[in-house]
Amino acid sequence: MNKVDPTLIQDLKAFAGLEQGELERVLDQAHSSLFAKGDAFFREGERAQRFFVLLDGFLQVVRTTENGEQVIMRHFAPGEVFGIAPALNRDTYPASALAVADCVALHWPNKCWQEFANEVPRFVQNAHGAVGERLNDSQDRIVEMATEQVERRVARAVARLVKQAGKPSERGIRIDMPISRQDIAEMSGTTLHTVSRIFSSWADQGLVAVGRQKIEVLSAHKLVTIAEGH
Numbered sequence: 001m002n003k004v005d006p007t008l009i010q011d012l013k014a015f016a017g018l019e020q021g022e023l024e025r026v027l028d029q030a031h032s033s034l035f036a037k038g039d040a041f042f043r044e045g046e047r048a049q050r051f052f053v054l055l056d057g058f059l060q061v062v063r064t065t066e067n068g069e070q071v072i073m074r075h076f077a078p079g080e081v082f083g084i085a086p087a088l089n090r091d092t093y094p095a096s097a098l099a100v101a102d103c104v105a106l107h108w109p110n111k112c113w114q115e116f117a118n119e120v121p122r123f124v125q126n127a128h129g130a131v132g133e134r135l136n137d138s139q140d141r142i143v144e145m146a147t148e149q150v151e152r153r154v155a156r157a158v159a160r161l162v163k164q165a166g167k168p169s170e171r172g173i174r175i176d177m178p179i180s181r182q183d184i185a186e187m188s189g190t191t192l193h194t195v196s197r198i199f200s201s202w203a204d205q206g207l208v209a210v211g212r213q214k215i216e217v218l219s220a221h222k223l224v225t226i227a228e229g230h
Contacts (some may be wrong), residue, residue, distance in 0.1 A: 001158075003186070004027050004030065004032055004106065006027060006036045009023070009027075009053075009055065009106075010023055012053070012055075012079035013080060014065060014080065014130075015053075016122075018122050022120045022123070029108050030106040030108055031106065033105060033107060034103070034104055035059075035099045035104075036054070036099065036102055037099050037102050037178075038099060040096060041098070041099070042083055042097055044063060044095050044096045046093050047092055048086070048090060048093050048110060049109065050083065050110060051110065053080070053082065053106045054103060054104075054105050055086040055104045055105060056104040058100050058178075060074070060075050060097075060098055060101070061075075061095045062096050063095045063096070064193075071186050073095055073138070078175075081126070081127045084130075085110070085129065086098055086114075087127050087128055087131055088131070092220070100178050101177055103201045105145060119228065131217075150194055153190065154184060154194075154198050155177070157187040158184065158208075159224065161179060161181060162220070166217070171209065172216055172218040173217045175214075175215045178213040180213050182198055183193045202220070206218055207222045
């Protein structure tokens, strides 16, 4: 078990509001592990045995449809808690979590969940708050799929990634995680061909620059305008 310095994580969202002693209590039970790009933290349907906080890297959560297709539900950035089956009153993981870059994560056995609820309630409250935010995001996406034109859905998917993993670049904002056109297609409920066509049009307008698993937003204002339907 590799001990983590509390001062290195106290500003992360999952640990917001915890006192020094509470941080130390949480970290005393934590394990730190490396996950290489492509590794699975857990698979959909597996018995849930532990929950996680991502410290470094990026992961995506995917679910499998009845016909075997994978759908990307969400991306996670450092500081987020995930795999919290106890918060959902589940014995199994509802989706798979896959590393899209090399990752470092803290994790705890599920037996710690009730201990933390009693002794470090703020940590559990933060986790429940994150679940609520994700539920709202999922409901927003359902409405988008049903009512909005595809270009707007694609713009919103890119905007969400910018918010999560955007880093300033010389030309604009770079999404600092490996992301493909197919990923965007799954996130926005459309096809790879459609996303490629939209990105080509946006590139001609000077809105984005797209490479292999790389997206750079050159005009955030134009992207927001499209995402908001103006």
